[in-house]
Amino acid sequence: MSAEDLPQKEVNVLKGHEGGVLAARFNADGNYCLSCGKDRTIRLWNPHRGIHIKTYKSHGREVRDVHVTSDNSKLCSCGGDRQIFYWDVATGRVIRKFRGHDGEVNGVKFNEYSSVIVSAGYDQSLRAWDCRSHSTEPIQIIDTFADSVMSVCLTKTEIIGGSVDGTVRTFDIRIGREISDSLGQPVNCISMSNDGNCVLAGCLDSTVRLLDRSTGELLQEYRGHTNKSYKLDCCLTNTDAHVAGGSEDGFVYFWDLVDASVVSKFRAHSSVVTSVSYHPKENCMLTSSVDGTIRVWKT
């Protein structure tokens, strides 16, 4: 994929959030997207047609992260109210609320079977919540982090968390090991490569780092953007050929995965780009910003 194929053409602007949008995420098949923001709502969109479908209101404070199951039936969200909400997509009702984090919750993810929600909290812990039973107690609390956990990723067998203490910790359930990769810089956001072999870690020193998961090796560092105080997302493109990331100056950057050169950068928003999300199959990208818009980009 060459640089021309990168999504740089604005297709749709999704407006509706009042206040900043903190995260925008494609669903599993990329047909819909979810966004959440400071207006305490979660919104469901069709980004390809630019239609707002539904609004989910229940959070008491800003919503920081949202994730949808692979069958599109359930949502989970978290935010400043220290709770994790488990939603039914169709009815828009909250099925369950999980309380237990002692601080704001920065990230949530479903596991593969949508049976567990893993949340990353400011209280330096990862917590796993059971969606199957009616228990609202966490199944497991992982509190080996030394600082706020900013982001969480799940594979079939592992829980990966990135923390401000500078570590990316992989908890392998199969063998019962914790592997801690210390980067030395606060980790803002982690995201998995599509082949599952690498982890992209956005650090607060305006650097995105690519780690090899099996060895813990630092494969590449991507610089050029500014990321010093906001929680910004970064992700790999669907082909794993480029790294996409937002910047605090409203730009979106594309780096070449291998040689870390800035392939492309363009001004996407007037303010901080909080989140970037790449379509799982097509060349399509979502960006969200503090300016309250979500933009859909295609080639």
Add this chain to the structure above:
Amino acid sequence: MDSDLEDFVFYGTPIEREEDSTSRKKKAIAESAGQLRTLPAWKQEVRDDEGRRRFHGAFTGGFSAGYYNTVGSKEGWAPQTFKSSRKSRAEFKEQSILNFLDEDEKADLEGQFLGTSSQFDTFGFTAAEIARNQAEKEQKQRPSVIPGPAPDELVIPATESIGVKLLLKMGWSRGRSIKDSHADSLYDARRQARRAFLAFSSNDTKVKVSESEPTQDDNENFPEQPVDDNVQSSKSTPVYVLNPKQDLYGLGFDPYKHAPEFREKKRSRLSSKTGSGHSKNFSTRDSLFGFKSGKAAPGFGIGALEELDAEDEDVYATGYEFEETYVQEEVEEPAKLTLENQKKKDQKDKDNLPGFRVASNSDYKMERFEAPRIPKDFVPRHAFSGPLEINRQNYEVPPSDVPPPEDSNLKLLIEGVANLVAKCGKLYEDLSREKNRSNPLFNFLSGGTGHDYYARKLWEAQQKSNDQTRVQLDGKMPPCVQKLTAESRGQILGEKPLQKTSEPSSSVSSTDIQLQYNLIDTFTKSASFSDLSEFEKPFKADPAKQERFEQFIKEKYKGGLRSGSSSLAGNMSEDARAQERLSFEAAAEAIEKRKQGRGSKLSIPSSTDFITGGVMEFTTGAVEPTKDQPDVDFKGKKMYPKREEFQWRPSPLLCKRFDLIDPYMGKPAPAPRIRSKIDSLIFTSDSVKGTKVEEHMIAMKDISPLQQSANKDINKSMAENETEEEVKVEVENVERPVDLYKAIFSDDSDDEGEDPYIKKVENQEKKAEVANTALSRLIAGDFLESLGKELGVEVPPDTPYPTQKSGKDATNANEYAKPDTSNGENNSVVSLKHDLSHDQHIAHEGGHSKGDISYGNKLEIHSIKTKGTSISDNKSSKSNGEKSEDDRKVKSPLVSNQGYISSSEDERSRKRTSKYNREKYEYRKTKTPSTDRLDYRSSSLSEDERSRKRSRHHRHRRRDTGSDSSSDDERDRHNSRSKGRRREKSSREKSSGSKKHSKHHKHRKHESPSRSSHYSMEKDDAHSRKEKRRRE
């Protein structure tokens, strides 16, 4: 009835008949004569001359049918309602005339039926009838498992009809259809029509396909005709295969439905059992037909209304029937005669005409020979008279060194024999002893002159060979070996090779008991090298290099995962590193050799020479350390990313939800996660945290020397201010919890952490204080106990040995022998291992090595004696005494710091431990915003105050995690010991609860010298102890 007879009056004379009929006759007479008249009409019954009831139901006439001329039964009238449900369907009985006939009537009818004689039974009806009768009769004789009459389908006429016979005579064979031209023409017409239809509906190509398809059936294709006939016939005339049901499966169930090969196999096995050639022959035929008939079965894709004819079948047929029959025949042979089979098959393939097959029993026969007869007294296992390997346990205590005998010849002989024996095993010794019994030269074998020397030599030789093998094992693994041997793989996987150590003291027990969950256990070096570095410091002159060397040694003998880049030598150039590595290798080898030399003391002088030479040689390599002083930036950059690995226990439910197998399944309960709870319990002032974090972050940035920040100076000054500020705030915030701590722990810490020497001195003046605090302690103890219960605190490790106590302390001491207990892995390993293995050998060791091993405990007890009455001491002594039980609970604070075996939470232990890289530790701690409050606070206190605080803090943490590493203990002890020196001052400070906010920010690192001196002292201590043990 007979009793009724008396009432009746008899007329006439009864005519005598057969015996059996008399009663009936009498009855009939009676009824007919007297009773009939007396009875009411509905009771009268018509009887025949023998007294039997003649008319039933309708025959008795009108309404009188049924029960005594009523309808229904005795119980009343119950109409037979129609019932049918899904489970029980309504029965439709087929009625025949026979159902309504009595037995005698049936007997009368017997033989009167018209039937074809078997000779002219064209359609086999009579035969079927006879067979059915036969079957019924048989069934009556021996009721089968399946209830009910035998279904007609099972009963098959055994005779052939005359038609069949005629057909057979005309050349028809079984299984063929009687085909007439009419059918064919009809079929052709239909096919034509279909083709036309297809052509009409689709394009040409398809037609071609469909055309090519049925060519097989074309009439013009004569060669293939018989095949078609064969196929067709299989269903046109049913071929009944008389296949007796010999298995126990349900009717119609065919276990080999999809695997006919197995059926054949089974059958052949059966037939081979009976051993008759006929049955074999039969089975082939059967299989052939069975196969054929199975062919028509899969009829999917064929319209339901369509007739099943040849064309339809061909759609799914492979078209190579003959081949398949070959396969069948082949399988029929037992599999063991593969060679024979092969031959046969070849023959078949070569010269088998279609339609023919090879005779199943050929003239050729394999010649077989009887197996040789085994004598009755033969034992299939050979046992050596002596043990092949000399029991090493025997030589746990090496035989004393004996001067060689004067006779040099004898000496040579002895040495030679010893070497041989060491190589070949004890058997050789026995043999040679046997052989040379008469030879006076070999007297030493059986306890004569020179026996002692022989024993010694033998032992030495064994040591040597052992060492060699071990060296082969261990030394084979230079760090950059590419080839993955079994050993290296094992090492990578963390398997421990079976150790053949010369000192079986520790290794034996540790290898015996090996829990799986302390896999890291195996990542430690083999026991023989565990104490290597304590006496081996070839780079003493250059501490940095020495450190690297230690790291290298550790990695070399540790196996397992390498810590990727050597963080220590990160700043060195590539070739400098390589050079250093070489020198390290050489040094390690030298050390190893020296160790061997140690095993056999004779060679010590030479090896030490070598070592000194070696050291000289190595120190030449110490040119580059000038570069060693790292500029912080570079190092900081190189350090990351840094990978560490810890144990982590996923909860079973999590595993379940992730659909994974719990790796800790069946393992003892995990260390409860109390930390968070206690945190939330004690750090109630959590809400303040949020605002603090940034400050912490910045503050810690400049505290840690490793971290590089661009605007260092600004930051620094800022941070200074901030930390100061924040310290104040923090102090206010955390003050309360700390006080609580004090109330709970303060005196315990004194008790526990106190060096007894000092304690003794201070006892007098302390008494009053102790008495005061005793009460509060009691309360605190209770509180803790309840707290522990509430939180369900349990301690994972089992401590089955009553000698635990001394063992613990000794392990603490041993801790120092370890060259580097820097990372958490090591630590937990050590403690785990100690728990398992060291208990034993320490237990017996405790006898001779006096105070220094169990100094902690003994002295404590000692001090208790001096103290006498104080409650706290009673308590501590109690806890000491009952340690084995108390160990499992985190009930009392005293026990809690006596050393729990660290369990899974390496992370914690890592945080806590590492006296050697305290730097790192500090760094880590400063990073965490919430947990380091105490640290920050303590940094603001006076130094000794702080050290005490820290120890307390550690303890608190330990309690939190419910785990412990013994090294931590030891540190605590040191801390408190050093603290104790300054105690006069500090205790006062503490008791008054004063908080001096003197700024000891920079001071932190300066305290290390005093502490390190302690360490070195301890190390020497441990070292000497080790030495002692080795000598023993």
